[in-house]
Amino acid sequence: MGQAKIQVFYPATRGRVVLRTEFDWNRSVEPKYVSDDRTITEFVIESDQKYFYFKPCLEGEGGLTWSQGDNYLATTSDTSTRRCYPHFFCSAQGTFSPVVQVPEGDAEANHLVRVYFPPGYDENTLKRYPVLYMHDGTNLFFGDEAFGGNEWRVDENVELLHSMNLIDKVIVVGIYAKDRMYEYTKPGYERYGDFMVNQLKPFLDARLRTLTDPQNTAVMGSSLGGVVSFFLGWHYPHVFGKAACLSSTFGYQDDLIERVASEPKRNVRFYIDSGWPRDNYERTTAMRDQLLTKGYEFGKDLLYFAFPGALHNEDSWAARSHVPFQYFFGKAARS
DSSP, rough: EEEEEEEEOOOOSEEEEEEEEEEEEEEEEEOOOEEHHHHHHHEEEEEEEEEEEEEEEEEEETEEEEESSSSSSSSSSOOEEEEOOOOSSSSSSSOOOOEEEESSOOOTTTTEEEEOOOTTTTTTTTTBEEEEESSSSSGOOGGGGSSGOOOOOOHHHHHHHHHHTOOOOOOEEEOOSSSSSHHHHHTTTHHHHHHHIIIHHHOOOOOOOOOGGGGGEEEEEEEHHHHHHHHHHHHHHTTTTTEEEEEOOOOOOOOHHHHHHHOOOOEEEEEEEHHHHHTTHHHHHHHHHHHOOOOOOOOTTTEEEETTTSSSSSSHHHHHTTTHHHHHHOOSSSO
């Protein structure tokens, strides 16, 4: 017989939090502990099953309200605590900000950005989120503004992975390119990186409930967007602790392979990939080999894949984006 400790974080100003489990969906499990401010409710579930599903519920005068979204998964196989941040009254889908200009009033240096907020962001104000910065922002969320009408389906993909209990919820910032041929290559990416580090990130961290450390700050892009993502991770490891680089045009107008060879190893987790044939397969392989020579280890701080038949387009990147999402934000059924 094992047990699972579950902590539910929710500002229960109306009603109280209880738990329903797959052992009996019609019976509420009472908490073992409730914090004085009623924001933390703890449960202990004993079972001989290694994994089981559960659902936080809000019990009040109006009856029982089930949390939005799919069931949560817990395990009795270790001593860690399963922490969850449910929401009950807003949509089970995420929301988007309007397109905003950052910084305001500086036409030469500013960029347009759109922010994706995961489900429950506005309701459960106790949670802070990791952040993923993505380039080519027009191609991420909406087909009517994406190149060729094909978008990455970022919101659908991260919500599916979270419903599978595979990743944490994440804020995604889509940055619209002004001149990607310049901004995503040398020397333009130096000014672009300065904008992201000294203007965009402080602007968002001051306004949103973000986790600001490098372990919770990732950057991601494809093609030239993969190049600038690698540059940001390598040049600013104290800011971006994770960088995903899909089908990257390494060596086209950058010196990143040479920098990896000649500079100290960074404390950054890299994901690099390509399709095959073409699709920058050879240059990505060269970057992989250089990272291995520098001391990066597969599965630890480097993940590399080649996808047979994958093309250099948004459909292919969308189809495999779940891999870096899980590598960066993945979790088992534990805290």
